[in-house]
Amino acid sequence: MPESKRPMVTIVGGGMITQIQILPSLYHLQRLGAIGDIAISALNGAPLKVLAEDSALREAFPGQGFTPYPDFRKVNPDEKFPALFEDVLRKMPKRNIVFIALPDQLHYGAVRKALENDQHVITVKPLVLKHKEAVEIEHLALSKGLFCGVEYHKRFDDRALMTRQQYRSGNLGEFKLGHAWLNEPWYYRDSNFQNWCTCENSDMFTYVGCHYVDQVAFVTGLMPTEVSVYGVKDAYPNGRDGYLWCNAIVNWSNGASLSVLDGMCYPNAAPGGNTQGIQMFCKGSKDACVVLHDDQYRGLKHCYERPSDNKTYHEPSPDYFKLVYRGGRGLEPVGYGYRSIEALVRAVLRVEAGSDLAARQTAIREIDAEGILSTPANSAYNELVIEAGRLSILNQGRPVVIEYGKAPTVRFKEYR
Template identity: 50%
Template sequence: MKPLQVTVVGAGMIVHDQLLPSLYQLRRLGWIGDITVCGRTSKGVRQLKESAILRQAFPDQDFRAVPDPRELADQPQPARYREVLEAMPPRNLVVVAVPDPLHREVVEWALTQNQHVICVKPFVLRVEDSLELEREARSRGLFIGIDYHKRFDTRNLMARRRYRDGLFGEFRLGQAWLFERWAYRRSNFQTWFTKDATDAFTYVGCHYVDLVAFITGLRPVAVSVYALADRFPNGVEGYLWTDARVIWENGACLNVQNGFAVPDVAPGANAQGLVLYCSTGQRAGRLEHQDQFRGVAHAYVEPVPEYGEPLYRQPNPDFFEYLPYEGPGLQPSGYGYRSIEALVQAVRLVESVSEGDRLQQLQKIDRDGLLATPANSRYNELVTEAARHSIKRGGELVWIEYEPEPRVLARS
């Protein structure tokens, strides 16, 4: 089939670290043709163009940058993506990688231009938005996929199969944690990660809520989140520390802690993991994933450009790494790449069938459940919306209902 034209909306960290290199590799395979990256400013796309690791790994690849990276004024152009998407031929692909509160408007615009969509997590912040975007996509025979890339970590696929084979018993209590580095506080996050827009649980806690549902098949039914505000260096306040409790339909409870708290001198990129305590009634089961240390420790003699200091590192070989291969530059590997590969392949599958068979193909992807779509992972939007309500109410328990229509509600 004809290679897909791709426009990436956003030019931040996740584009550099995962999305753009994955798309470059898929272009090497012939799946993708032209790539455009549309940033908010010329500075963002210029930094991508000048990235040493991207140049080393992909000497054979490049992208069209919007705005022009040679522009020095660096004036924000937040709506520039609209004209870029308008100019795309229909039924290609838009990758949405903008701050969480902007997902809805960018996804909606992409759909109105008849483009398939891959969106970084969390998809949208309200369940109503999820429903409306799904209806719009279905009416046009378009695919929406959400990059919950932890699903493609081998340990999580193993856990899903073995839990559903009954080898752990039933999930009863659990703990999950994901803390990002303190350096996030000095990044572009301080321009958008505000109290009224998002919080640490919404931003990264969603990974483990999605993962527990992915592994167990259970749905969350209630959420409470205590959020602690802190200030960025620019003085803006954000909910940079959160402690959440998620209740599941079988009565199980998952505690999730999140924040921007890992010391910059720590050897790992973050601190994260999952423990599920399970039971058959007669025997105990337990699932534990220590996700921040993957058994690899390096002590370098000089700083590595993509890591910087410190010299002692505990790199994660499983998420996203560049490896030698037979071709030019380096080849990406890991579950970060595999997730994008699978999402792009879903778009290709939809485009490979006749117009009359597209709905059936989209429904099959939903049923298979390996890729997150609005239809099969709507619990994520319900949890996010409930969490935001809970934070505003000082940690009050907020309930989730699925029938007759999905919604959140506070109960006395």
């Protein structure tokens, strides 16, 4: 890291999540002086051009920009450079930040490459697709005194933090029964999802169900022990099949049970971005305790003169990520999407404040133990749920158990 202690950040992946959350958050952190230069590496130049010319980002962050790899001004926008990011990482000075925003199946290789090149890592969820890979990454990062954090932004929704505090103080009893849902809009099936979120690679539970499974563990400290996922296959516009409607049951270390619905079934005609929430029913000492989070409840109802789509009536969400004017030059990001990235970057600065390897390792262990940021050491149960969920959905919803111990693993449930 440079003398100034302002780490440079290389984002690997220039797609949707980079555009709507990661880049604007990092621009703001750059404006605050928390980070230095930003570079973005993508498979080809086309998405980098989109990011550089995005009018909303230009309005919010005037005069700021990033170094593109490949340089979209010099190459054919569709020419592919799948190994370019490895060169970019090799050339970075040690102990800066690599932010992984690649498709899920590429996370493992890219996280490893970043750590091997002595870079701190922040990655979008899921960290990786296999538990043993998460363990490998945990050990590699710790041995080098490098922070590795996973961006589960729902943890920075104040509702989740408030509920965690109440639950951990004993004020919400013991979780027994729950229901969560996160349903994305119908139009997702027209997007790039049809090229990768197909039956053989992923499903809607793997893609978004992980947020509420992670939230239950985050709030309660319980561990998932059994998963069954029934997926309804449906054809995308390009003819490929996806599990576009999923119904999962996740059971927990105290015997509690959570059902999770995930699909591409929020109507295009509906006024918000999706529908989502969680209900947790808990056992108190004299009565039931309850948690009801209406996470799609936005409280805002707008009817527009010039709508950006074909609906005049909207219920915009102020919770996840918005760019608002709060005085000064440009716009500022607000919402848990920003707070999550800010906290992960600050974790890197905290680790880097350590004077030597031992001090950096101590800081990493403290962050692991606090349990607020998701790290491979404190959250690899998410990888077990993904492994179990995939095994189950590919076998018509057969229950799969998670076995903990020295080398955690998943297997079909046996009935004796």
